[in-house]
Amino acid sequence: MQMKATFSERVFDVVVYAVLLILIVSTLYPLLYVLFASFSDAGQLVANKGILWHPLGLSFEAYTSVFKNPGITTGYKNTLFILVCGTVLNLIMTALGAYVLSRKDVLWNNLFMGLILLTMFFSGGLIPLYLVVKGVGLLNTLWATIIPFAIGTFNLIIMRTAFKGIPDALEESAKIDGANHFTILFRIIIPLSMPVIAVMILYYAVDKWNGWFYASIFIRSRELFPLQLVLREILIANSTDSMASGASAGDRFQIGETIKYATIMVATVPILCVYPFVQRFFVKGVMVGSVKG
Amino acid sequence: MGKNRVIRDFKLNKLLYLMILPVIAYYIIFHYIPMYGALIAFKDYSPMKGILGSDWVGLKHFHDFFSSYYFTRILKNTLVISLYSLIFEFPAPIILALLINEVRSKTFKRVAQTITYMPYFISLVVICGIITDFTNADGIINRLFMLFGYDGQAMLQKPELFRPIYILSEIWQRIGWESIIYIAALMSIDQEQYEAARIDGATRLKQIFYITLPGILPTITIMFILRMGNMLNVGFEKIILLYNPVTYNTADVISSFVYRKGLLEFGWSYSSAVGLFNSVVNLALLVTANYISRKVNKSSLW
Numbered sequence: 001m002q003m004k005a006t007f008s009e010r011v012f013d014v015v016v017y018a019v020l021l022i023l024i025v026s027t028l029y030p031l032l033y034v035l036f037a038s039f040s041d042a043g044q045l046v047a048n049k050g051i052l053w054h055p056l057g058l059s060f061e062a063y064t065s066v067f068k069n070p071g072i073t074t075g076y077k078n079t080l081f082i083l084v085c086g087t088v089l090n091l092i093m094t095a096l097g098a099y100v101l102s103r104k105d106v107l108w109n110n111l112f113m114g115l116i117l118l119t120m121f122f123s124g125g126l127i128p129l130y131l132v133v134k135g136v137g138l139l140n141t142l143w144a145t146i147i148p149f150a151i152g153t154f155n156l157i158i159m160r161t162a163f164k165g166i167p168d169a170l171e172e173s174a175k176i177d178g179a180n181h182f183t184i185l186f187r188i189i190i191p192l193s194m195p196v197i198a199v200m201i202l203y204y205a206v207d208k209w210n211g212w213f214y215a216s217i218f219i220r221s222r223e224l225f226p227l228q229l230v231l232r233e234i235l236i237a238n239s240t241d242s243m244a245s246g247a248s249a250g251d252r253f254q255i256g257e258t259i260k261y262a263t264i265m266v267a268t269v270p271i272l273c274v275y276p277f278v279q280r281f282f283v284k285g286v287m288v289g290s291v292k293g
Numbered sequence: 294m295g296k297n298r299v300i301r302d303f304k305l306n307k308l309l310y311l312m313i314l315p316v317i318a319y320y321i322i323f324h325y326i327p328m329y330g331a332l333i334a335f336k337d338y339s340p341m342k343g344i345l346g347s348d349w350v351g352l353k354h355f356h357d358f359f360s361s362y363y364f365t366r367i368l369k370n371t372l373v374i375s376l377y378s379l380i381f382e383f384p385a386p387i388i389l390a391l392l393i394n395e396v397r398s399k400t401f402k403r404v405a406q407t408i409t410y411m412p413y414f415i416s417l418v419v420i421c422g423i424i425t426d427f428t429n430a431d432g433i434i435n436r437l438f439m440l441f442g443y444d445g446q447a448m449l450q451k452p453e454l455f456r457p458i459y460i461l462s463e464i465w466q467r468i469g470w471e472s473i474i475y476i477a478a479l480m481s482i483d484q485e486q487y488e489a490a491r492i493d494g495a496t497r498l499k500q501i502f503y504i505t506l507p508g509i510l511p512t513i514t515i516m517f518i519l520r521m522g523n524m525l526n527v528g529f530e531k532i533i534l535l536y537n538p539v540t541y542n543t544a545d546v547i548s549s550f551v552y553r554k555g556l557l558e559f560g561w562s563y564s565s566a567v568g569l570f571n572s573v574v575n576l577a578l579l580v581t582a583n584y585i586s587r588k589v590n591k592s593s594l595w
Contacts, residue, residue: 012497016395023389024408027465030423031411033433049436097316100309107302108310112317119324121522122576125568126548127555128330131344132323148323151316181308210416213530217556228418235422236534260426264419271414276407283477 038062038261046257061255062262072266075227078142082226083208086146090204091197093150098159099185120153133218144218145211145226152207155200162196163189195281202278209271227267234263334566354566363550371546375524377460383520385468387513390475391501409469421534424462425449449535452543459535459544463528474516475509482508518586518593522579525571547571
């Protein structure tokens with residue numbers, strides 16, 4: 001029974017849509033600006049004093065320089081290594097922990113859970129962690145960005161809640177057929193929890209892809225730098241010079257500007273292409289995590 | 294209870310204990326040993342002597358910190374930035390969720406969500422790179438201001454602009470993502486309540502205040518408690534990417550200070566003392582917030 005929309009209702013609608021539109025534009029425009037600028041002609045871009053609505057001239061020069069930069073390519077390689085190994089380790093460890101902690105009659109589970117929860121609210125701090133990483137010999141290896149972060153406690157809790165929601169009957173019948181816990185976890189529990197696993201993969205992978213801080217304190221050798229550390233040098237410390245070699249000083253500055261934007265695109269587009277496909281799981285992932293127990 | 298039960302449980306759940314062994318080992322090595330390592334806050338740590346061998350100095354580092362010129366500065370900055378983000382950033386995703394909830398077109402809803410989630414997936418380094426570039430003296434933001442007759446200025450060199458830049462970009466990046474949890478809460482509100490309210494002639498604005506907001510209040514409370522527990526954990530990764538000595542006065546927070554003193558200037562023990570102080574205050578804040586919330590409106594973390 002749809003009632004006739006009154007004047008005030010219509011005003012309400014207009015305000016809602018207007019605010020959302022403003023938000024959408026202000027979210028999107030900075031990214032469009034970067035996109036346009038990355039394809040712009042360097043000279044025209046630097047001379048431009050207004051707002052950018054389209055690429056100024058069309059030039060792929062910046063992208064060629066970016067892909068020719070050895071730092072970017074090794075950075076990509078290192079990041080892919082961290083991403084793949086890290087996410088796999090994260091998933092295995094989180095699933096193992098979540099599975100055991102979701103069992104009902106394990107004597108020490110409460111103690112384990114307490115120990116794990118406490119780490120969410122209290123930590124030894126940055127320096128002691130650094131000393132441990134150094135102590136176990138991980139310093140200056142790619143594994144230093146993987147092993148010390150093998151489990152995200154919050155993710156562990158989300159996965160545990162999801163596993164708890166699976167009916168016991170399924171496992172009971174598997175047990176009667178002689179399945180052990182490994183089989184139950186990998187053949188029954190995980191296939192039944194795909195939405196949560198998908199969200200976990202996304203959370204962990206984004207973390208690995210975007211992580212830079214711990215790499216910056218644990219890794220010294222340049223050839224081990226992940227992509228984000230290379231980006232930091234280019235974007236924040238402003239050193240595009242090496243990439244624009246062969247150009248005169250003035251040109252170099254101009255090309256440097258477009259190189260920055262092209263670098264941002266190259267480092268950002270892959271992840272922006274992935275998340276919309278997992279988006280329908282987001283709400284579900286959050287819901288599962290927010291149920292207490 | 295007793296020995297028998299322990300043995301029986303172990304026999305029955307052997308495989309489960311084997312499975313959780315790597316998990317427990319991980320937590321001990323990378324969480325509990327660092328907690329033990331925080332002892333160096335009470336010692337004069339030297340890498341040669343190790344944690345155990347270094348000399349005890351008691352509360353010397355804490356004393357040094359509390360009486361130093363930095364103490365008030367970084368405590369104030371941390372609290373002010375936290376407070377600003379509590380006032381401006383915390384409500385933003387709630388408002389966004391309410392707005393999205395009022396949209397009837399499914400497509401528009403989806404587009405709005407997909408786009409506002411996007412910045413969350415952009416790395417911090419890139420975000421800070423964009424901020425640095427846009428706030429340059431001839432960056433796009435200054436060009437906009439110049440249209441209205443203002444002079445261009447390198448905004449990140451202005452101590453008074455650091456916090457607004459920090460908070461605004463925080464909202465820009467997180468508003469969509471943080472709205473998800475509220476959207477999830479909104480979906481579980483009983484639709485019949487709206488039906489009844491409409492029959493009683495309640496406007497949609499009234500419905501928001503009398504049905505929707507109360508409906509998601511428990512979620513808001515939980516998020517608020519978590520936020521309180523993190524009052525002193527201002528995102529230092531972003532700060533150390535954006536600040537510089539010119540803006541330390543408004544930008545330097547506890548965690549960025551710990552990072553600088555400990556890892557750049559090798560004041561291991563001093564820096565650990567500051568970090569420990571931070572952890573303890575955080576824990577206290579969280580417990581307090583949880584206690585108050587349990588008394589006031591019955592939703593709490595534990």
